Amino acid sequence: MPTMLTDVFRGHPIHLPHSHQPDFTSLSELPDSYTWTPKDDPLLDAAPSPPAASENIPLIDLNHPDAANQIGSACRTWGAFQIANHGVPLELLQGIEFLTGSLFQLPVHRKLKAARSETGFSGYGVARISSFFNKQMWSEGFTITGSPLNDFRKLWPQHHLNNYCDIVEEYEEQMQKLASKLMWLSLTSLGVSEEDIKWASANSDSDWAQSALQLNHYPVCPEPDRAMGLAAHTDSTLLTILHQNNTAGLQVFRDDLGWVTVPPVPGSLVVNVGDLFHILSNGLFKSVLHRARVNQTRSRLSVAFLWGPQSDIKISPVPKLVSPVGSPLYRSVTWTEYLRTKATHFNEALSMIRNHIDE
Ligand SMILES: C=C1C[C@]23C[C@@]1(O)CC[C@H]2[C@@]12CCC[C@@](C)(C(=O)O1)[C@H]2[C@@H]3C(=O)O
Numbered sequence: 615m616p617t618m619l620t621d622v623f624r625g626h627p628i629h630l631p632h633s634h635q636p637d638f639t640s641l642s643e644l645p646d647s648y649t650w651t652p653k654d655d656p657l658l659d660a661a662p663s664p665p666a667a668s669e670n671i672p673l674i675d676l677n678h679p680d681a682a683n684q685i686g687s688a689c690r691t692w693g694a695f696q697i698a699n700h701g702v703p704l705e706l707l708q709g710i711e712f713l714t715g716s717l718f719q720l721p722v723h724r725k726l727k728a729a730r731s732e733t734g735f736s737g738y739g740v741a742r743i744s745s746f747f748n749k750q751m752w753s754e755g756f757t758i759t760g761s762p763l764n765d766f767r768k769l770w771p772q773h774h775l776n777n778y779c780d781i782v783e784e785y786e787e788q789m790q791k792l793a794s795k796l797m798w799l800s801l802t803s804l805g806v807s808e809e810d811i812k813w814a815s816a817n818s819d820s821d822w823a824q825s826a827l828q829l830n831h832y833p834v835c836p837e838p839d840r841a842m843g844l845a846a847h848t849d850s851t852l853l854t855i856l857h858q859n860n861t862a863g864l865q866v867f868r869d870d871l872g873w874v875t876v877p878p879v880p881g882s883l884v885v886n887v888g889d890l891f892h893i894l895s896n897g898l899f900k901s902v903l904h905r906a907r908v909n910q911t912r913s914r915l916s917v918a919f920l921w922g923p924q925s926d927i928k929i930s931p932v933p934k935l936v937s938p939v940g941s942p943l944y945r946s947v948t949w950t951e952y953l954r955t956k957a958t959h960f961n962e963a964l965s966m967i968r969n970h971i972d973e
């Protein structure tokens with residue numbers, strides 16, 4: 615029986631001090647424990663010198679006949695892109711945003727009733743990566759996998775539950791279809807088809823995949839330039855699809871450009887290449903380093919759909935993408951193994967599974 619995402623951290627506790635979660639609205643000054651300096655994050659103020667031209671991640675129309683190549687190119691150069699005409703109904707995006715807003719508006723003591731435990735996967739709390747930093751992040755999160763009913767029951771009375779659970783279920787279904795379409799479009803651009811990836815072609819309808827939803831809230835912050843919403847990280851996924859409300863904050867990193875803000879485009883979605891897709895593409899697609907900054911006057915919400923393979927599937931570089939005289943850049947790994955490696959080694963996780971080939 616493969617490990618479900620819910621069991622990934624069982625036996626791998628991470629100490630996360632959710633119970634110290636402040637009531638952000640009551641803070642008029644940034645406490646020292648929330649003030650970030652380059653000592654806390656070496657890439658904090660990273661900027662190329664001289665400053666690079668202003669560039670942004672591509673916005674791709676999924677109805678465009680050349681969408682596959684545009685996506686492939688964005689995956690290679692940025693590891694991220696935005697999509698329009700993705701087919702996800704606007705009302706559903708509004709619905710998940712409304713639910714996310716209602717959840718985080720609850721008083722802290724109510725949210726803590728659904729706190730994520732040290733070995734648990736779902737529920738309310740600080741970002742899982744918090745344990746790698748000395749400073750706290752100016753955000754709160756809620757992780758969902760499968761049915762949210764058990765966790766939502768701890769937050770809301772019965773009459774809200776059906777509606778909220780339906781929204782989550784419908785959102786996951788739509789995202790699942792979209793993620794699979796995006797994966798095949800981008801692989802097509804590399805000349806890879808379903809016959810080249812046995813685990814995906816043997817199981818139709820993406821029943822080889824699993825996912826989680828990460829709801830994020832970045833409250834209004836008295837000193838946004840010295841605070842950090844979500845510290846720089848890559849996602850462990852194949853792909854992540856992100857809906858952001860209309861407050862900017864997401865930034866992606868490029869060696870030659872530094873941090874680049876991803877402007878919210880109403881109705882569009884942001885797609886990030888995760889570490890597992892980087893591995894599958896033998897390093898051709900870039901898993902994008904990204905972070906979230908905060909704002910002095912507007913709070914920000916985002917909903918990340920984190921998508922990867924079922925836990926018994928081993929991801930390794932597609933043989934077609936390994937040169938006949940070369941070796942695969944990475945050894946094979948399941949999502950579960952990778953999440954555990956990431957939970958211990960954070961941004962070093964990818965290099966830990968890299969094959970070191972003697973020159
Ligand atoms: C499936 C997962 C990916 C994730 C860890 C998690 O168990 C659920 C939350 C995800 C998230 C969202 C915020 C950034 C991140 C690095 C984190 O701490 O929790 C990602 C994790 C990831 O992609 O590795």
Ligand SMILES: O=C(O)CCC(=O)C(=O)O
Pocket residue numbers: 828830844849856858863864865904905906915916918
């Ligand atoms: O809020 C954002 O824009 C980024 C969220 C994110 O990176 C994540 O949930 O993994």
Ligand SMILES: [Fe+2]
Pocket residue numbers: 847848849854904918
């Ligand atoms: Fe992320």
